[in-house]
Amino acid sequence: MAMFFDPFRELDRMSTMTEGRRGPRFVPMDLxxxxxxxxLNADVPGVDPGSIDIDVDGSVLTIRAVRTLSTAENAEWLTQERPSGSFVRQLSLGDGIDADSISASYHNGVLSVMIPVSQRMKPRKVAITAGAPETIAVTTGKPAAAKK
Incomplete structure (x- = not known):
């Protein structure tokens, strides 16, 4: 009895396990x-930069992208490990972010998003004045007694 070994059989089984996954896929990132x-650097290789959408809604930054794979209509897939479709990643921004100045660039499959810290959250020095402390008048809301 001869045994037939198909090296792509296992790959085919593995790809069918993920075929049923629908909806947006996860975008890996570093921050x-x-x-x-x-x-923020997000991996989106093979994505057309024109399909990338970044928006800020309140305190949530959302990155959306679409990857389409082009193949001939009569192609017979042996394995398909490069996912296509919609990708999404959301990031909750803290209070100290200057959302109006966020900028982004795309190079070699990596989306880089620069998220500036707002001026009010940047560390700052407090000036110290030398000399005698100034007298601070404290009012209690009652009229002061007249001096004689």
């Missing part, structure tokens, strides 16, 4: 602070 801004 770090560098000086007075945060940098």
């Amino acid at each position: 770090y602070r560098e000086g007075d801004h945060y940098m």
Whole structure:
């Protein structure tokens, strides 16, 4: 009895396990602070930059992208590990973000989003004045007694 070995059989079984997954897929990302801004780098290889949408709604930053795979109509897939379709990632922004100044660029399949820290949240120095402390008048709301 001869055994037939098909090297693509296991790959085919594995790809069918994920075929039923519908809806937006996860976008892997790195996020770090560098000086007075945060940098978000998201992997979106093979995505047309024109399909990427970034919006800020309140305190939520949302990244959406679409990857389409082009193949001939009569192509017979042996394996399909590069997912296509919609991708989404949401990030909750804190209070100290300057949402109006967020900017983004796309290079070599990586979407880079620069998220600046707002001016009021940046560390600052407090000036110290030298000399005698000034007298501060405290009022209690009662009229002061007249001096004789």
